[in-house]
Amino acid sequence: MNSEHLYTALIDVLSYRYRLDRDIQTGNEVFREDLEQALSVFDGINTSVFGVQAISDTIILTCNSHERVYEFFEIIKKVFFAFMSKRLFIRGGVAYSKHFESGRITYSHAVAKAYELESKASIYPRIVVDENIVRMHQSSEKISGFLGNKTVLVQNGIYFLDVLDQSSWNDAYAYARLIYEQDRETILKNENAFLKHAWFENYLFSSDHADSRKVRYIESACHV
Numbered sequence: 001m002n003s004e005h006l007y008t009a010l011i012d013v014l015s016y017r018y019r020l021d022r023d024i025q026t027g028n029e030v031f032r033e034d035l036e037q038a039l040s041v042f043d044g045i046n047t048s049v050f051g052v053q054a055i056s057d058t059i060i061l062t063c064n065s066h067e068r069v070y071e072f073f074e075i076i077k078k079v080f081f082a083f084m085s086k087r088l089f090i091r092g093g094v095a096y097s098k099h100f101e102s103g104r105i106t107y108s109h110a111v112a113k114a115y116e117l118e119s120k121a122s123i124y125p126r127i128v129v130d131e132n133i134v135r136m137h138q139s140s141e142k143i144s145g146f147l148g149n150k151t152v153l154v155q156n157g158i159y160f161l162d163v164l165d166q167s168s169w170n171d172a173y174a175y176a177r178l179i180y181e182q183d184r185e186t187i188l189k190n191e192n193a194f195l196k197h198a199w200f201e202n203y204l205f206s207s208d209h210a211d212s213r214k215v216r217y218i219e220s221a222c223h224v
Contacts, residue, residue, distance in 0.1 A: 004064065004098070004099060004100075005096060005097060005098055005099070005110075006062045006063060006064050006096070006097075006099040006108075006110055007062065007063040007064075007069055007072055007094060007095075007096050007110070007133070008060065008061070008062050008063075008094065008095055008096070008097070008099060008108065008110035008111055008113075008114050009059075009060070009061040009062075009072075009076055009092055009093070009094045009114060009127065010058065010059075010060055010092055010093055010111060010114035010115050010117075010118050011058070011059040011060075011061065011076075011079065011090050011091070011092035011118070011127070012057055012058060012090060012091055012092060012118055012119075012122075013035075013057040013058075013059070013083065013088055013090055014088065014089040014090060014091060014125065014196070015088060015089070015183070016056070016057035016088075017057070018186065019031040019034075019088070034086040034087075034088070035086075037082075037086060038079075038082040038083045038085070038086050038088070039054055039059075039082075040082075041075075041078050041079055041082040042075075042079075045075070049063060049064060049065050049068050050062065050063055050064075050068075050072065050075065051064075051101070053106075059079070059090075059092075060111060060114075061075065061076065061079070062099065062110075069137075070149060070151065073094075073151050073161055076092075076094070076127055076161060076163075077161065077163045077168075080127070080161075080163045081163070081168065081171065081172070081175070084171075084172065084175035084176070084179070085171075085175060087175070087178055087179050087182050088179070089125035089179060089196065089200070090125065090127075091118060091122040091123070091124065091125050091126055091127065091128075092114070092117075092118045092122060092127045092128070093113070093114040093115065093116065093117025093118040093119075093121065093122055093127070093128045093129075093130070094114060094117070094127060094128070094129045094130060094133065094161070095109075095110045095111075095113035095114040095117060095130045095132075095133070096110060096130065096132065096133050096136065097109035097110040097113055098110065099111065113130060114130075117130060121158055122160075123196075123199075124195070124196050124199040124200065124203075125196055125199070125200050126160040126161065126163075126199075126200075126203070127160055127161040127163070128158060128159065128160045128161075129152050129159040129160060129161060130159075131157075131159055133159075134152060134159050150162065162207075164203075164204070164207045164209050165209055166209045168209075169204070169207060169209040169210060169211060170211055170214075172204060173204055173211070173214055176197075176200050176201065176204060176217075177217040179197070180197045180201075180217055180218060181217075183197070197218060198218055201216060201217065201218050
């Protein structure tokens with residue numbers, strides 16, 4: 001079977017190890033149940049167009065159609081909220097390149113590029129989109145693109161999926177606040193972990209859809 005070019009998202013579940021260890025220590029399987037419920041977002045997905053693999057803390061989602069790429073991004077948004085509803089952030093990368101998958105082997109330039117974006121560029125709870133995808137859709141009249149739908153944001157040269165809209169902002173705020181309150185003690189003096197929360201709060205309040213009645217949930221710096 002020949003390789004084909006696919007859109008590929010590689011998604012990492014943040015705090016996976018911490019939640020797994022907590023299940024081990026308490027002897028329950030709350031985290032497993034949360035994962036199963038979050039992954040149920042893929043139930044009923046059109047497998048002739050979209051592919052899904054979930055292994056440990058990693059999810060790989062593929063799309064084989066230019067015409068369905070907007071739907072692909074909408075699925076990723078649903079995944080983002082499915083995990084947030086279980087008090088988990090995710091981050092990831094989306095690339096478009098060669099991909100071959102058989103029963104025993106996955107050989108993929110797209111997965112490698114998506115992993116590079118996830119591990120080196122994403123950093124925060126966001127889904128980074130390869131700049132080449134944006135350029136491809138900007139330059140082609142044949143591709144039914146996503147750019148006119150305000151799907152992708154850019155900041156400091158990094159393109160990433162905008163998961164917020166008018167109907168979802170308040171849910172995102174509520175989930176993010178709960179995740180911060182849940183993690184607050186464990187991230188104390190851990191700047192890398194804290195900055196993930198701080199970035200997402202800033203993203204929420206810089207959104208065009210922000211609710212002006214809501215207040216920031218992370219304390220500002222104060223004098224000692």
